[in-house]
Amino acid sequence: MRGLAAMMVAIGVVVAANVAAYGHDTQVDVSVAHRFTLSPETRALVRAVHAPLRIRAFLASHGGAADDARFLLSRYTELNSRIRFSVVDPDAHPGEARRFGITRYASVVLTYRGRRVDAPDAEELEISTAILRLLRGHVRSVCVLTGHGEPALDDTAPDGLSAVADLLRHNAYEPRDLDLSTSSIVPKDCAAVIVAGPTDPLLPAEVQALDAYTKADGRLMVLATPTSRADPNPLIASWGVRFTGGLVIDPARSENLDTANVIVERFPSASPVDAGVSRLQLPAGGGLFVAVPPDRPGLSVARLALASGRSFVETRPDTEIDFDGLDIPGPVLVAAAADDSRVAAGETGVPGRSGARIERTRVVVAGDVAFVTNRFLDHLSNARFLLNGINWLTEEEQLLATTSRPSADRPLPFTPERQTRVLAVTVGAVPGAIVGIGLVPALVRRLRRRRR
Template structure:
């Protein structure tokens, strides 16, 4: 009997132990599944270094469709882990965001497919679109997600009817590369014939006039002028000797288009001709912020800010040649190959080639309501809408009018099919369009500041900090050690 009882007892205890182990493992699996599906992250840093800003969280939470992010990094890159932590934070807030890392050296076919030129590039795909991020930080990624999810598609119009560059031509002088690049940036590109319209369409984000060979009609110029004055954005590419009748239009906004051609000796260093000035000097503006790549302009004219500018207009030089260039005014000698710099006649470098005018549309849209006809004022009061009209006028006065912009470049060749991919030409053009279309930065996120905190101690606290870790703890360890030594010696 005792043996049977012991066997039964062992079986019971063994079964209980086995069941307890199974229950414990089941609890672990259950907790792991919950943690996998509902992870909990706590950022204990004071600056929130490992958290997304409130703006980013709202954008990420509102994504209705999946987004895939491909991160192109070298496997041993120190930025790889940092970017992975950031992308994992985005995924934590929305499981519809997925990411994968691609090493361009090990998978060059994928890098070619996505036209990757630099390490650290992110490509976001979703909503049937694609966005490329060159700087893998929170601000750039959040803005790219906003662009992907936005249903509105901004429209870029190219003027036609005067011998301008054609968007459909795939030859050397065509603009098919420009059209393709803009469409990759999620813009809608279309042609605009102002001879068939009374004004520039309301959905126009930017209007580009690229190298007109024939002058525009006065009505067309008036339409462009009215468009800029009501907050529109216009880009003019005017080749030497052909201003398309737009010279006075540019001058009315503080920009002088020169009757000359720029010669640059520095071009020989880059293997070009004297008639292809190289630009490495850029003005201080959002378009050129951080832009340090050379751009090339084939047979360009000078474009300068006027000394006396109209009221409400601010003019900024965006791109200038080096001091080795000059603007040649004697074009006949130039065509004969006899051109040389002549003091007092030619304009020395640096020669400005691209200029931007910012136009305060409020200066051109002010309406003097104090000189309304008596009958009109009386009828408004009689109809009972006088107070509402006054409220509308006051509300309109409080609203900030939009800024109009005019960008003038002295060359249309620099973004044709031959030169668009040359150095920074295409990037400079796209930067300009992004700024004018208000796409350069949708959300601004301040960088996290890692600041140390000063620890202020009283005199008593300072003494305590000194005596406890430096004196009392070592002394206590020494006393315990001596006591153990004495005890062991006494037991021998």
């Protein structure tokens, strides 16, 4: 009888729990890489949708792909009710497929405020990219300097920049090469110019062209490298940042035994470039320092990333890797952002108004180029940092499609600092705790005996 009663109570509890759960949609994603949850970038993006957005995924209505798409797109609609989706079987509804010009499976059509963007696949990265393009309403060119031994945008080798090209495309930018040997002017439609690790010096005319571009409301990103004969200082010195050369060494925070493969964990600025950036991996980079001229009140420089207090710039890396009097002590600045706002005479650009207008130059400098190569771009927050930098330069809102496809890898750099902590816990704290717990009964017994 009591067993029956217990069973009834248990059934009642299960039914009540189900009824309570039915009206709520709380989910917990316990998968390692949060495969079933939209990324924080996508969530921010979805919140920025303020008008009806329609997603049509053209997939065979049966089978895994359609189910996966429904699951994924439901995550979007749960976050924002302005987003609606449908999975259309182009074989069963050829009229709708024709209306949208669909010629292949897995095409996804997104429409928003009369604009249309197609995603090539029903995956989060592709759909978020399309939403970002819809929200922005335009795609801006990012020009990457070539002709001096820079890693190439179409190079898929570990030292290439094809991953940067993909990242930019996924975030409503169109990367393209900029060859200043054939044209001495930076095209006006370059929303930003990236100088990514030239190994050969730029010609004076090229430096002049970039300088003229930057001074005229230009947006420049310089990724310097110490293993180069090209001096980046003529491009950046006017903006209060200088490249020290040398090699940044960080005995406290570096990848395993390679002290030049620096892990950066200090981001002291409030700049949007640092938003969402937790750690960077900068292999074989050089140092920077800030020297703002006193006669430039409109120029401000943000220290974006600093190596640890034990870091230093080894000025003679070819001969030794030890701190001495010739080296520059840390914490070493490895990335900086300069903003120079000036009042310029002339047209305001606003119809019916004349007079002064504001000119603004923005420059982002990093003492390393390897961190954006295919080998390292996906490491830690490298991709996020690069994209934040481009968004800040182009004055786009800090909305991102995801910076990379979800990965099962969860890298945890085993820096010397961490090694020390692990050693302290495994050799000190854990055995100490065991011994301590073992001693407690003995101490208790001794105390009891004394009381007696």
